[in-house]
Amino acid sequence: MKYPLIPAVLALSITLSSQASNAATTVTIGTVNNADMILMQQLSEEFERSHPDIDLKWVVLEENTLRQRLTTDIATKGGQFDVATIGLYETGIWGARGWLTALENLPADYALDDILPAVRDGLSVDGKLYALPFYAESSMTYYRTDLFEQAGLSMPEQPTWEQIRDFAKVLHKPEREQYGICLRGKAGWGENMALVSTLANAFGARWFDEKWRPEFTGAEWSGAIGFYVDLLGNYGPPGASTNGFNENLALFNSGKCALWVDATVAGSFAIDKSQSKVSESVGFALAPKQVTDKGTSWLWAWSLAIPASSDAKEAATEFVTWATSRDYSRLVAEKAGITAIPPGTRQSTYALESYMQAAPFARKTLESLNRANPRDATLKPVPYTGIQVVSIPEFQSIATQVGKLVSGALTGQMSVEQAMKSAQSLTEREMKRAAYYK
Amino acid sequence: MLTLKQTRSLRTLVLGSLAWLLALTLFFPIFWMVLTSFKTEVEAFATPPQLFFSPTLENYLHIDSRSDYFHFAWNSLVISFGSTLAGMLLAVPAAYSMAFFETRRTKSTLLWMLSTKMLPPVGVLVPIYLLFKSAGLLDTRLGLVIVYTLINLPIMVWMVYTAFKEIPKDILEAARLDGATTTQEICRVLLPISKGGLASTILLSLILCWNEAFWSLNLTSSAAAPLTALVASYSSPEGLFWAKLSAVSTLACAPILIFGWLCQKQLVRGLSFGAVK
Numbered sequence: 248m249k250y251p252l253i254p255a256v257l258a259l260s261i262t263l264s265s266q267a268s269n270a271a272t273t274v275t276i277g278t279v280n281n282a283d284m285i286l287m288q289q290l291s292e293e294f295e296r297s298h299p300d301i302d303l304k305w306v307v308l309e310e311n312t313l314r315q316r317l318t319t320d321i322a323t324k325g326g327q328f329d330v331a332t333i334g335l336y337e338t339g340i341w342g343a344r345g346w347l348t349a350l351e352n353l354p355a356d357y358a359l360d361d362i363l364p365a366v367r368d369g370l371s372v373d374g375k376l377y378a379l380p381f382y383a384e385s386s387m388t389y390y391r392t393d394l395f396e397q398a399g400l401s402m403p404e405q406p407t408w409e410q411i412r413d414f415a416k417v418l419h420k421p422e423r424e425q426y427g428i429c430l431r432g433k434a435g436w437g438e439n440m441a442l443v444s445t446l447a448n449a450f451g452a453r454w455f456d457e458k459w460r461p462e463f464t465g466a467e468w469s470g471a472i473g474f475y476v477d478l479l480g481n482y483g484p485p486g487a488s489t490n491g492f493n494e495n496l497a498l499f500n501s502g503k504c505a506l507w508v509d510a511t512v513a514g515s516f517a518i519d520k521s522q523s524k525v526s527e528s529v530g531f532a533l534a535p536k537q538v539t540d541k542g543t544s545w546l547w548a549w550s551l552a553i554p555a556s557s558d559a560k561e562a563a564t565e566f567v568t569w570a571t572s573r574d575y576s577r578l579v580a581e582k583a584g585i586t587a588i589p590p591g592t593r594q595s596t597y598a599l600e601s602y603m604q605a606a607p608f609a610r611k612t613l614e615s616l617n618r619a620n621p622r623d624a625t626l627k628p629v630p631y632t633g634i635q636v637v638s639i640p641e642f643q644s645i646a647t648q649v650g651k652l653v654s655g656a657l658t659g660q661m662s663v664e665q666a667m668k669s670a671q672s673l674t675e676r677e678m679k680r681a682a683y684y685k
Numbered sequence: 686m687l688t689l690k691q692t693r694s695l696r697t698l699v700l701g702s703l704a705w706l707l708a709l710t711l712f713f714p715i716f717w718m719v720l721t722s723f724k725t726e727v728e729a730f731a732t733p734p735q736l737f738f739s740p741t742l743e744n745y746l747h748i749d750s751r752s753d754y755f756h757f758a759w760n761s762l763v764i765s766f767g768s769t770l771a772g773m774l775l776a777v778p779a780a781y782s783m784a785f786f787e788t789r790r791t792k793s794t795l796l797w798m799l800s801t802k803m804l805p806p807v808g809v810l811v812p813i814y815l816l817f818k819s820a821g822l823l824d825t826r827l828g829l830v831i832v833y834t835l836i837n838l839p840i841m842v843w844m845v846y847t848a849f850k851e852i853p854k855d856i857l858e859a860a861r862l863d864g865a866t867t868t869q870e871i872c873r874v875l876l877p878i879s880k881g882g883l884a885s886t887i888l889l890s891l892i893l894c895w896n897e898a899f900w901s902l903n904l905t906s907s908a909a910a911p912l913t914a915l916v917a918s919y920s921s922p923e924g925l926f927w928a929k930l931s932a933v934s935t936l937a938c939a940p941i942l943i944f945g946w947l948c949q950k951q952l953v954r955g956l957s958f959g960a961v962k
Contacts, residue, residue: 275906280921285751304907307918312902319810319903325818327906424732437922497730497925522727522925 271302272562278332279310283382283589294569301562321346324556329563331552335369339638342377348553349375357568361593365619366548378550379571383591385544385615386534389507393528394418405533415482418505427482429504433491434654436646444635447471448542451626454637459683461674463667473663476656488657514608515586531611542624544615545635591616641681645674722932729928744932761911763826765894768833769887776841784849798839806899826909833894841886848882888948895941912937
């Protein structure tokens with residue numbers, strides 16, 4: 248053949264240009280990979296059956312990748328996503344910037360009043376709702392009831408961090424691979440800083456004073472971080488500075504942690520026999536307090552929002568109202584069991600006797616969510632809303648850097664004092680650059 | 686006292702053992718990934734890690750039920766081969782002119798081309814995203830083919846240039862004396878002689894395109910998403926899905942691993958170009 252490449256080039260051009268066309272409205276959903284979202288993806292066949300004119304396309308990504316992908320698309324009005332899975336933090340900032348579609352005139356049977364007030368408020372900006380909650384979580388204390396019984400200890404409804412340290416000290420038996428406490432140590436604004444911020448709140452600390460000046464060199468932050476480093480360093484598992492939610496979940500489920508303070512969503516994993524060796528002996532208590540109980544349990548909601556750049560807003564609204572409705576919860580209970588109902592969003596879920604009996608963590612989850620108040624999360628007054636996050640765009644970058652310093656103090660690369668000094672100077676620099684003050 | 690023969694065998698043994706050790710160390714993560722893909726989620730995070738267990742196919746069945754593997758694999762295939770073909774169509778004439786009609790600026794042009802590889806991709810993400818949006822190339826295979834072609838072009842030109850430089854100019858002059866046109870010179874003389882070098886360039890480009898994740902995750906959503914996007918969809922910060930992630934990674938690696946195994950001679954030749962000059 249004289250020109251052997253021509254057929255290949257032609258074939259390739261045809262293949263490249265043959266993107267499928269469909270008469271139905273396509274709704275592209277960007278979401279994260281976790282048990283509740285996977286279930287939603289599976290059950291969405293029911294939605295497509297009842298809405299034959301809507302075709303759902305899924306883009307499932309790891310949390311940080313999805314956040315970066317959505318930010319690029321929404322900020323540039325790319326229009327690649329019709330439904331975006333975002334958290335409380337992004338909803339506030341993106342909603343205020345006009346990047347999201349306000350969800351008004353929802354159907355009457357949607358029962359907006361049924362959604363937990365803290366979650367609904369967290370997803371609203373100036374009274375307008377910008378996302379519907381798919382599931383919400385707070386934080387709480389997990390402990391091994393069998394080990395507590397053997398040691399003659401009893402867990403209060405809401406322990407103090409000092410009590411937690413005393414328990415961890417008694418139950419820390421590294422020679423048996425049983426560690427007193429597991430906590431997040433992996434650096435990241437959504438990793439160690441989620442826990443550290445609630446711990447700092449408990450010690451009376453705050454991210455910024457009323458004039459947006461950071462307070463890391465104050466006694467409260469130093470006390471909180473010093474306590475955290477001492478607790479996790481002395482009574483935690485080896486290599487705690489690399490442990491995030493998943494690593495601690497694996498440790499707890501394999502019976503290596505006596506105590507663990509983390510997301511309420513872990514409750515269903517810890518009691519699941521198919522993935523936990525200690526499913527029969529897990530106890531639940533509120534997240535620890537110290538000088539105050541304000542802001543001691545965090546608040547997060549994975550929610551479904553519709554970007555302003557979407558060209559299928561109507562169909563997208565149909566989907567988000569379906570996926571966050573009471574009917575969806577009923578469908579989940581029917582198809583996957585009652586404990587699989589997405590937690591933390593609707594009061595009606597917690598009014599179900601069968602749910603409360605099947606899910607021993609449900610009462611504490613609800614209590615933690617009801618206590619979480621992003622508008623009053625610190626002992627001293629602050630100019631921001633948020634418990635474990637500060638609702639300003641600069642927070643991600645600042646908290647990630649501070650998270651690295653806290654992790655450095657945990658590994659012993661630097662002292663707590665050095666870490667806090669560095670945190671203070673880097674945060675001051677960032678806040679000055681962003682013109683919060685001169 | 687060792688004889689010369691004994692010394693040589695001892696050296697061979699030591700070097701051989703070291704090479705095996707290095708190879709096994711490099712291969713171990715892939716081996717562990719494949720092994721984990723046949724475990725249950727509980728076995729996957731068991732400590733101490735289990736080497737012996739009852740294998741299960743449940744992770745592969747889960748992937749089959751949740752994702753359309755062949756859709757992603759087909760996209761990977763089309764994008765990798767498409768951009769490699771486009772890259773070769775540009776790299777061969779460029780390398781030809783640089784290798785056989787060298788000017789004062791050839792060396793600096795080659796270095797400049799390579800320097801574009803040093804730019805962090807995230808630095809140009811927003812401009813490229815906006816260009817793609819305006820051109821209607823977001824979430825299209827054609828869009829990724831263009832990006833991958835441009836990303837890999839410098840390295841492809843370099844490799845083809847090195848392969849062409851090994852060919853004596855006299856052969857081309859002889860072809861010209863016989864009345865060959867430039868196209869005939871390239872297609873009938875140059876390409877057959879340098880097929881080893883070209884094959885390794887093609888193979889390396891295919892591997893680079895197959896494994897590229899930054900642009901594929903940022904410029905595609907569903908229609909044109911390749912296997913890297915499928916793997917990313919199984920990564921989770923909340924929930925233990927290590928066995929499933931291992932299974933999907935195995936499925937994503939398998940085609941290119943097999944392809945690389947079959948073509949390893951050409952690959953080694955390509956990677957050691959100019960090493961003994």
